Structures are given as C-alpha cells and as structure tokens.
Amino acid sequence: xxxWQTLRTALRAIYRNKLRSFLTTLGIIIGVGAVIxxxxxxxxxxxxxxxxxxxxxxxxxxxxxxxxxSSGLRGGFxxxxxxxxxDMAAVQRDVPxxxxxxxxxxxxxxxxGEEANWTTSVTGTAPxxxxxxxxxxxxxxxxxxxxxxxxxxVVVLGKTVVEKLYGLNADPVGQSLRIGQIPFEIVAxxxxxxxxxxxxxxxxxxxxxxxxxxxxxxxxxxxxxxxQIYVEAISEPATARAQKEITALLRDRHHLGPSDDDDxxxxxxxxxxxxxxxxxNTMTTLLASVAAVSLLVGGIGIMNxxxxxxxxxxxEIGLRMALGAKPHNILSQFLIEAMVxxxxxxxxxxxxxxxxxxxxxxxxxxxxxxQPEVIIMSVAFSATVGIVFGLYPARKASQLDPIDxxxxx
Amino acid sequence: MSPTAKAPAKAExxxxxxxxxxxxxxxxxxxxxxxxxSLTIDEGEFVAVMGSxxxxxxxxxxxxxxxxxxxxGRYILDGREVSSLDKSRLAEVRNQVLGFVxxxxxxxxRTTALENVELPLLYQGTPTKERHQxxxxxxxxxxxxxxxxxxxxQLSGGQQQRVAIARALVGRPRVILADEPTGNxxxxxxxxxxxxxxxxxxxxxxIALVTHEPEVAEFASRVVMVKDGNIISDKxxxxxxxxxxATAVPAS
Numbered sequence: 120x121x122x123w124q125t126l127r128t129a130l131r132a133i134y135r136n137k138l139r140s141f142l143t144t145l146g147i148i149i150g151v152g153a154v155i156x157x158x159x160x161x162x163x164x165x166x167x168x169x170x171x172x173x174x175x176x177x178x179x180x181x182x183x184x185x186x187x188x189s190s191g192l193r194g195g196f197x198x199x200x201x202x203x204x205x206d207m208a209a210v211q212r213d214v215p216x217x218x219x220x221x222x223x224x225x226x227x228x229x230x231x232g233e234e235a236n237w238t239t240s241v242t243g244t245a246p247x248x249x250x251x252x253x254x255x256x257x258x259x260x261x262x263x264x265x266x267x268x269x270x271x272x273v274v275v276l277g278k279t280v281v282e283k284l285y286g287l288n289a290d291p292v293g294q295s296l297r298i299g300q301i302p303f304e305i306v307a308x309x310x311x312x313x314x315x316x317x318x319x320x321x322x323x324x325x326x327x328x329x330x331x332x333x334x335x336x337x338x339x340x341x342x343x344x345x346x347q348i349y350v351e352a353i354s355e356p357a358t359a360r361a362q363k364e365i366t367a368l369l370r371d372r373h374h375l376g377p378s379d380d381d382d383x384x385x386x387x388x389x390x391x392x393x394x395x396x397x398x399x400n401t402m403t404t405l406l407a408s409v410a411a412v413s414l415l416v417g418g419i420g421i422m423n424x425x426x427x428x429x430x431x432x433x434x435e436i437g438l439r440m441a442l443g444a445k446p447h448n449i450l451s452q453f454l455i456e457a458m459v460x461x462x463x464x465x466x467x468x469x470x471x472x473x474x475x476x477x478x479x480x481x482x483x484x485x486x487x488x489x490q491p492e493v494i495i496m497s498v499a500f501s502a503t504v505g506i507v508f509g510l511y512p513a514r515k516a517s518q519l520d521p522i523d524x525x526x527x528x
Numbered sequence: 529m530s531p532t533a534k535a536p537a538k539a540e541x542x543x544x545x546x547x548x549x550x551x552x553x554x555x556x557x558x559x560x561x562x563x564x565x566s567l568t569i570d571e572g573e574f575v576a577v578m579g580s581x582x583x584x585x586x587x588x589x590x591x592x593x594x595x596x597x598x599x600x601g602r603y604i605l606d607g608r609e610v611s612s613l614d615k616s617r618l619a620e621v622r623n624q625v626l627g628f629v630x631x632x633x634x635x636x637x638r639t640t641a642l643e644n645v646e647l648p649l650l651y652q653g654t655p656t657k658e659r660h661q662x663x664x665x666x667x668x669x670x671x672x673x674x675x676x677x678x679x680x681x682q683l684s685g686g687q688q689q690r691v692a693i694a695r696a697l698v699g700r701p702r703v704i705l706a707d708e709p710t711g712n713x714x715x716x717x718x719x720x721x722x723x724x725x726x727x728x729x730x731x732x733x734x735i736a737l738v739t740h741e742p743e744v745a746e747f748a749s750r751v752v753m754v755k756d757g758n759i760i761s762d763k764x765x766x767x768x769x770x771x772x773x774a775t776a777v778p779a780s
Contacts, residue, residue, distance in 0.1 A: 121653070124650055131639075435636060438630075439647070441634075442622070442648045442651060442695070443622050443623020443651040445615070445651075446616060447616070448619075522595050525595075
C-alpha cells in the first residue's frame with residue numbers, strides 16, 4: 120500500500136470525525152501558537168534593545184569623573200571634575216584598543232530662533248562624537264577639529280530641535296540662532312536617531328564644539344573636563360580590554376595607590392546591552408518553555424484520541440488484516456493519522472501564533488519578529504509530537520489479533 | 529528437515545490439513561478447539577463445514593483462513609506450507625490466495641461499495657486505474673454494477689453481502705471462505721446469495737462455507753461435519769440448486 124493511499128485513508132478517517140479531530144488538534148494549535156507568539160515577542164524585544172544600543176553607538180565606553188565627598192555627603196559620579204583634557208588625549212594616544220575619543224560636556228540651554236525658542240540639551244564635543252555614535256548629517260556638515268581648535272560659534276541641531284524652532288522638514292542650515300545671549304551659526308542638521316527604550320528622544324539635542332562650550336557656556340575654562348569622555352573601542356570584544364587598559368592608565372595618571380578607589384568610572388555600553396539581552400533571553404526561554412508544556416499536553420490529547428479511535432475501529436482493523444493488511448500497514452495508517460492531526464495543528468498553530476504575536480505587539484507597542492527557524496522548529500516539533508504520541512496507539516492497533524478484532528463488538 | 533516442509537513442486541490438493549490441532553490455554557485449562565483434523569479440499573469444490581456452536585468449526589475456518597496458526601500439524605495451502613509463517617507473510621497469503629465473506633458483512637461504513645471492493649487490491653499494491661477496473665468488474669459479476677457509489681447503509685442486507693462477495697472475488701483468490709454468510713439474511717436473500725456462490729463455484733472457484741443451518745449446507749457439493757474438534761463425517765452430495773429454489777419462492 121502506497122504512502123499516498125495510506126494518507127488518503129488517514130485523511131478520510133479524520134474527515135469522518137471533523138469536530139473530534141478539530142478538538143484534538145486544538146491542543147497543538149494552542150501549543151504551537153503560544154511558542155511562536157512568545158518567541159516572536161522575545162525576538163522583537165531583543166531587536167528593540169539592539170536597535171537602542173546601536174543608536175547609542177557600538178563598542179562604546181563612557182568615562183565619567185569621580186565623586187567628591189565633602190562634610191560626609193558623597194556626591195554622585197561627575198560631582199567632582201577629576202578628568203582632564205590631557206587624560207582624554209592620553210587615552211586616545213596610549214591605549215591601543217581605543218579607536219577614537221570625544222569629550223561630552225552637557226547642560227540644558229535655551230535656544231532662541233527668530234520665531235520660537237526651545238530649551239534643550241546642548242553638548243559640547245568634538246567631530247569624533249558623530250563617528251562614535253555613527254550619526255550622519257542630514258544636511259550641511261558637522262563642525263571640524265579646526266572649529267574645536269579655534270572655538271567657532273557653530274551649532275549642529277537634532278531633528279526635534281529643528282522641528283520645534285523652524286517647523287517640520289525645515290532646513291535651517293546657514294541661519295543663526297542664539298544660545299543664551301550668544302549667536303551661533305547652524306552648520307548642519309543631524310539625521311533622525313529615534314528614541315531610547317526608555318523614551319528619551321535622541322533627536323532633542325544640539326551640538327557645539329567643546330572649546331566653544333567651555334568658553335561660552337560653561338563660562339570658565341580650565342584643564343578639567345566638566346563632563347564625560349566617550350570612547351569607541353576598536354571592536355566589540357575589545358571593549359572589555361579597553362576598559363581595563365583605560366582604568367590602568369587613568370589610575371596611573373591620577374597617582375592612585377593600590378588601596379585607593381577609582382576617582383572615575385567607566386560604563387561599558389556593550390556590557391549593559393548584553394545584560395539586558397540576557398534577561399530578555401531568560402524571559403523568552405521561560406515563556407516559551409511554559410508554552411512548550413502546552414504542546415506536550417496537546418500531544419497527550421492526540422494519544423488519547425488515537426487510543427479511542429483504535430478501540431472504536433477494532434473491527435475495521437480486523438477486517439483490513441483479514442483482507443491482507445500487514446501489521447506495518449495498520450501501524451503506518453494510524454501513525455500517519457496522528458501525524459496529520461498534529462501537523463495540521465502545527466500549521467494552524469503557526470497562523471494563530473503569528474496573529475497573536477502581531478496583536479500583542481500592537482497592544483504593547485513593541486516589536487514582534489517572526490523567525491523562520493522558529494516556524495521550522497514548530498513544524499518539526501509538532502510532527503514529532505504526532506509520531507511520539509501516535510506510536511503507542513498505532514502499535515497497539517497493529518498488534519491486534521485479526522480474529523479477536525473481527526469479533527470485537 | 530522434513531522433505532515436504534518447503535517448496536513442494538506440485539500440489540495435489542488445493543488445501544491439505546494434516547493432523548491439525550489448535551489448543552487454547554486459558555489460565556490452567558486447556559481447550560482443544562481442534563483435536564486432530566485432517567482434511568483435503570480440491571480445486572473447484574464447494575464444501576460446507578457444519579457443526580453446532582462450540583464444535584470447532586469456527587476455529588477450523590480461522591486456521592483455513594490463515595487468521596490463526598495451528599498448535600500442531602501441518603497446513604499446506606496451494607502448495608505452500610503456511611502453518612509456520614509469520615503475521616506479515618500470513619497477511620500476504622490471505623491477500624493473494626484467499627477471499628473472505630463474513631456473517632456481518634464487515635463493510636467499511638460511509639465508504640462506497642466500489643471503495644470497499646477495492647480494499648484487498650490496495651494491500652496488493654495494484655495501480656489505481658487497474659484497481660477501479662477490477663473492482664467494477666467484480667461488482668458487475670455480483671450484479672451490483674449500478675450500485676457502486678452507494679454506501680453500505682444505502683444497500684439492503686443481500687446487496688451488502690454481495691458487495692462483500694465482490695470484495696472476496698476481486699483479488700482473484702484460489703479459495704473463498706465464507707463464515708455464516710447467510711446468518712443475517714432472510715430466506716429469500718439467502719437463496720440469492722447461495723445462487724451466487726453456486727454460480728461462482730461453477731466458474732471453478734473453490735468455496736468453503738461454515739454454517740450451522742442444514743438447509744444452507746444443502747447447496748454445497750460436499751458437507752463436512754465437525755463435532756468436539758474432530759471431523760465426524762465428510763460426504764459428497766448432489767447439491768440443491770439455489771437458482772431453482774429462488775424462483776420457487778414467491779417474490780415478496
């Protein structure tokens with residue numbers, strides 16, 4: 120008997136008990152659907168995190184000055200300037216795993232255009248900053264090292280600031296605005312960077328040369344760096360090494376003894392990203408395992424119904440055997456029936472899971488990402504469930520004695 | 529070992545049972561359903577096996593039908609020792625050499641007559657086209673050519689049994705085994721079915737029929753009486769013609 124004929128026989132048996140067959144597959148539908156939805160949501164969350172950290176800049180280390188302690192009150196990181204411009208230059212020069220560095224001096228300032236004003240975060244930095252954050256310009260060109268050296272009054276605006284001051288899609292390059300009392304020329308508009316996962320708008324920013332910031336905004340200029348240093352390591356795996364080397368270098372430069380605490384801190388963004396990824400993975404795995412349990416339950420449901428089916432059709436089995444069906448013919452008939460049930464459940468479950476994932480993503484405004492390998496895995500898994508849970512009833516059927524089976528009432 | 533164990537070049541009889549016993553062990557009690565039965569049936573014979581219930585006639589039929597294996601003794605069917613074959617080989621023998629007709633018809637429900645008749649050919653691996661052809665021909669032979677798309681519940685008892693006979697015929701068996709084929713039929717339909725068997729017999733098909741009704745056994749050319757697991761008589765007779773009897777009964 121050909122596989123095709125066996126399949127036809129199985130399909131016919133399934134079709135004869137439409138409602139029962141559907142209820143049997145429901146367990147698999149829900150199981151596969153739940154696994155796919157959970158994996159899609161998990162993959163979406165991972166993609167969100169990846170996108171956020173990619174927007175921050177890859178291979179990024181942030182060096183912050185240390186805290187000061189006065190009268191027992193310990194200020195947070197950055198409350199005491201301990202980093203100098205020379206430190207930054209040394210990091211760039213002496214640490215081989217460092218690609219580029221940029222100072223980040225930041226405060227909120229009022230930007231006054233011709234028709235509107237807007238208070239935003241103004242960052243004094245170097246052109247390398249745009250490289251570290253992988254941030255191209257939409258129009259115009261960012262300021263150069265020469266601007267930093269000479270302290271020109273030029274500004275790069277983020278998209279949100281442009282929108283607030285000049286309207287949507289305006290191109291104010293070449294115009295001037297004031298930051299506080301000081302007039303600046305707009306030299307470039309940065310491309311859209313989007314939002315961080317916490318909702319912070321990356322585009323609500325303005326950039327000016329760090330020297331200009333120190334002279335004009337900060338109001339006093341000394342060698343201390345009143346902000347952070349952004350460092351890009353040469354590669355992602357090199358970030359940990361860079362962190363160690365920078366720590367050693369700065370401790371040496373700050374003449375810290377072995378027992379002294381660091382008077383600065385280094386945040387490794389890729390480490391933070393990895394930690395977040397890992398917690399998302401754990402969550403996804405947990406949810407998917409719970410979903411997989413329902414697949415198992417679905418499999419048991421199939422086994423249950425197949426056992427009922429074998430009992431119900433004992434006479435049919437006896438007859439088929441009398442007419443020349445070999446044990447393996449009967450075995451494959453019932454096995455294929457179980458596999459058809461579970462695979463159909465798997466196929467419907469995929470549609471169900473994709474639907475649920477899309478709905479959940481819209482509901483929670485997150486991303487859902489259907490991975491092809493998860494679909495393939497689900498199909499394989501549900502077929503396996505059919506084989507595993509169909510085997511026992513099918514074996515039972517194939518080992519029936521034709522005489523007893525024919526006489527069965 | 530035994531010179532007759534395998535591949536006897538020439539079969540003298542179509543069916544040959546030699547000292548066949550079938551013993552069931554239920555708990556501590558041994559039941560000798562067949563004690564020591566020797567029987568030969570030649571090609572073209574129409575044999576009725578008679579006996580009361582519990583006589584061992586059903587066990588004899590199961591052994592003849594390769595559904596059961598004898599506990600001891602030898603069974604040579606169509607020149608082949610079948611008493612020691614495994615389940616799969618027995619299934620092959622049933623499929624290729626034997627045709628079955630049961631008391632309760634045993635047609636698959638919600639399946640057309642044609643598809644029911646095709647079943648043995650499915651297990652023979654006959655190609656689809658030929659399968660349809662042969663099943664149609666078998667149905668035509670039992671006079672149901674115009675009913676092949678009917679499901680069993682759309683057919684009368686006599687028609688259902690004729691579908692079953694067509695199913696027994698379709699695999700071109702050497703022997704048709706019928707187990708109380710008229711047990712569920714009224715007397716008129718019984719005559720029709722027996723007439724069909726006689727017609728098939730006249731075409732050279734060997735038929736072995738189990739019954740407990742003497743009036744059914746009358747249509748056979750030979751009657752074997754079984755009692756307590758032994759053959760107590762084995763007589764040839766001139767059969768009553770079912771076709772004549774059928775026309776004698778007024779149509780209801």
